[in-house]
Amino acid sequence: MITIKEIAKEARVSIATVSRVLNGTGGYSQETFDRVNKIADAHHYLKNAAAHTLVSASSKIIGILIPSVSTSFSGDIINGIEDAAYAAGYDVILAHTGIGGDERRLLENINMMRNRQVEGLVIVSNQFTETALTLIQRLRLNTTLISTSTRNNSLPAFVIDDVAAMHAVTSYLLSIGHQHIAIIGADPDDHVTGAPRIKGYRDAMMDAGMVPSIAWVQRGDFSYESGYTGFKRLYSGEYDITAVCCVSDEAALGVIAAAHEFGLSVPDDLSVTGFDGTRLSEMVRPRLTTVRQPFYRMGKAGATALLQHITSGESINGETFPFEIEIRESTKPLDTQRRGE
Amino acid sequence: MITIKEIAKEARVSIATVSRVLNGTGGYSQETFDRVNKIADAHHYLKNAAAHTLVSASSKIIGILIPSVSTSFSGDIINGIEDAAYAAGYDVILAHTGIGGDERRLLENINMMRNRQVEGLVIVSNQFTETALTLIQRLRLNTTLISTSTRNNSLPAFVIDDVAAMHAVTSYLLSIGHQHIAIIGADPDDHVTGAPRIKGYRDAMMDAGMVPSIAWVQRGDFSYESGYTGFKRLYSGEYDITAVCCVSDEAALGVIAAAHEFGLSVPDDLSVTGFDGTRLSEMVRPRLTTVRQPFYRMGKAGATALLQHITSGESINGETFPFEIEIRESTKPLDTQRRGE
DNA sequence: GCAAATCCAGTAAACGTTTACACAAACAAT
DNA sequence: ATTGTTTGTGTAAACGTTTACTGGATTTGC
Known part of the structure; x- marks a missing residue:
């Protein structure tokens, strides 16, 4: 060279x-x-980028911290971030934090980002601990959050309104006659996504004068499996459920699979809604009624705001994106369902 | 600091x-x-990593070049690569090459990788031009390929045997009585994945004494849409097809969707196979019969071999991974299908 | 008791850039 | 003709490390 x-x-x-x-x-x-x-x-x-970084103290790199890339929506977010970075002449360094409680890897990677001199950090869909948060603050890393947020909103977040979204989809189900509606897959201890969605569901039910029984809230971790086992638990309990709101498209597919095993077909015996609006939700039969989140745009906007802050000092304002309820084939008015007496 | x-x-x-x-x-x-x-x-x-890189001429970074992260399997590959890198104390820089012919972005990013002093490059699932190849060679970048290969095998590739895989899945279909089998979604001009899969299909058919008609090979780009339109074209042609091999799970879902619109149900009227063995293929009903590729392992092995080469000078040997035919519910012996006369 | 080896630590160069400062030459304004 | 400005270029320091070389002090071997 x-x-x-x-x-x-x-x-x-x-x-x-x-x-x-x-x-x-x-x-x-x-x-x-x-x-x-x-x-x-x-x-x-x-x-030689290293020499340039050293002398100019600007690395032209932003970092992405993400639990794992295998969930289908994280790809869209990454695409958005990378496109924004590329447009600004920045490169992207990617690190996994590991799914679940591996705090060590998360902290290590935050430190790594700093010693790589990243000029900003985009954290995707992560639940981080107080320790991680204070570390970020101590390292003075410019940070934006995609599809997640901190408890006290100390960091700018690019998200949708989960309470409103789940309220809307539950209300839709209510509007077409359903009353016995369950919610499956959310983790009530997850204050960033789980709890708000449960709240949205519960609020909508209450608004309609229903008091959801405890068994109607089946906790889970957003996965296919938790949809599957959640419905198995629910149904074997003999509750007379006619519709289920899920907190992810994958969980919805799990519910549909479990329902099948009970001889229930969707939507004729049971209405099911997904969440996220992944490509998945359009590719399966029946196509899922779901809540579409604009993941690519969220990633792009989050990274763009970060980069603008870096290059021109503009302050970063988080953004709450509109969601869209996509009504498709996995839901049906109660009186057209077989079990709608 | x-x-x-x-x-x-x-x-x-x-x-x-x-x-x-x-x-x-x-x-x-x-x-x-x-x-x-x-x-x-x-x-x-x-x-300060920049200072270290500068003086020691070792950046402890490897690069990933990938068309786009949104296809579901690329996430698994990236996870494998990142895990291998993390285990070796290396960090990962990620760049998109853009889908389709944006050669400029690809070349720019190869140069970027060099000026970032990456010690190795992992290229995922990309069709690259001669120009790109000579650029890589000129820059003396240690490179491994995941799920792709070069025409003359000049770069070590971590792949499955596409010919054998498609041969196997076609043979399976033949073994359960199907004879009029189409293949949908492959691009015959794509010599890395498309052409070999078509060859595997054709070989299997020939081995069974069948001569596949031209219309039975519906070209496409591996997408859901190409599955959908491929089947529409095929079926409106009134060919008496009883089974379809697809070149991706998504294309298979497209075929199933199109079949539905003709009032055909899978597998009762039509057997359909997918390819890749993504999580998708297990989540849908009917679950897809498919060819499972060990993407995570391929990514991990490719990166590990690269890193071993970097750190201990071992030469890199590409690896052909075993695939697995997962027989599930989207296929059925011809004589149990409704149209199996 | 003396040479040789070992242990600890410092000096300074090097990596490839950017950039403040200096300065000579050319040109413009008075 | 003097001063001032502009233009083009060079010198050298700085960024934060690593590492070859050096050397004094201590220990070891006989």
Whole structure:
């Protein structure tokens, strides 16, 4: 790899001049400009980013912290972030925090981000501990949150209104006649996504004069499996449920699978709603009624705001995105269902 | 951020000693060791990676180049790569190459990887041009390929045997009585995945004495949409197809959706197979018969081999992974299908 | 008791950039 | 003709590390 030093020698100018030409900062004649550029091109010069970072104290890197990339929506978020970074001439460094309680990996990776001199950090869909939060603050890392938030809103978050979203989808179910509606898959101890969604559901039920029984709230971890086992628990309890709100599309598929095993078909015997609006929800039969979150846009907006803050000092304001209730085939008015007496 | 210089001052030793202590390279007394470490910890010292990279010419970074993260299997691959990197103390820089022909972004990102001083490059599921290939070679980037390969096998690839896989799944269909079998979703001009799968299909058909008609090979781009439109084209042509092999799970769902619209149910009227064995294939009803690829393992193995090469100079050998035919509910022996006369 | 080896630690160069400062030459304004 | 400004370029320091080299002090071997 050729360096500016060698270019300087070959062009018979100083390295300062080469640097100025290569950065286009002005202060050279057209002639030197051409000569230096020609030599640089001929040797396929590439700037050593480490040296640049060291001296300029700007790495042109932002970091992404994410539990795991395998859930289907995280890909969209990452795409959004990376596109925003690319547009701003920034590169992206990615680290997993591990799913579940592996706090060590999370903390290690936050430190790693700092020692890599990232100029900003995007944290995706993570529940972080107080320790992690104070670490971020101590390291003075510019941070935005996608699809998650902190308890006291200390960090700008790019999210949807989970309470409103679940309220809306529950209300939809109520509006088409359902009354015995369960919610499956949420973790009530998860204050960022689980608890709000349960609240939205409960509020909607209350607004309609229903008091949801405890068994109607089946906790879980948003996964297919928790949808599956949640419905198994619920149904074997002989409750007369006609509709189920799920907190993810995958959980909805789990519910549908479990229902099948009981000989129940969706939506003729049971209405089921998903959440997230992943591509999945359009690809399955019946297509899922779901709540669409604009993940790509959320990722892009979160990263863009972060980058604007970095480059022009604008303060970062979190943003609450509109969601959309997609009404498709997995739900049906109660009186058209078989069990709608 | 505190530097070794300041630690040195506070500990009243030279920066060389601090560096030695912090790297544990020996050549200091227990006493200085403790003193330096205590000060470093107290100030939450973090090494400046840029400085380290610059002087040691080792960045401890590997790069991932991937078209887009939104297909469901790419997440598993990335997880595998990142886990391998983390285990080896390496960090990961991620860049998209853009889907489809945006060669500029691909080339830019290859250059970016070099100027970031990555020690190795993992390219995922990409069709790259000759230009890209020669660029990689010129930059002397250690590279492994996951789920893709070059025409002349110039780069080590971590893949499955696509010909054998499609041969196996087609043979399975033949073995349960099907004869009029189509293949949908492959791009015959894609020599890394498309053409081999078509060949596997064709070989299996020929082996069974069938000569597949041209219309039975519906080209596409592996997407849901191409499955959907492929089947629409096929079926409106009035061919008497009883089974369809798809080249991705998503394409299979597209076929199933299109079949539904014709009033055909899967598997009672039509058997359909997927490809990839994504979580999707287990979550839908009917569960898809599919070819499972060990994506996580492929990613992990590819990155591990790369890292071993970097750290201990071992040469990288590509690896062909075993696939598994998962027989599930989307296929059925012909004589148990409704149309099996 | 003396040479040799070992242990600890410091000095300084190097990595590849950016940039403040200096300065000579050319040009403009008076 | 003097001063001032602009233009083009070079010198050298700085960024935060690592590491080869050096050397004094202590220990070891005989």
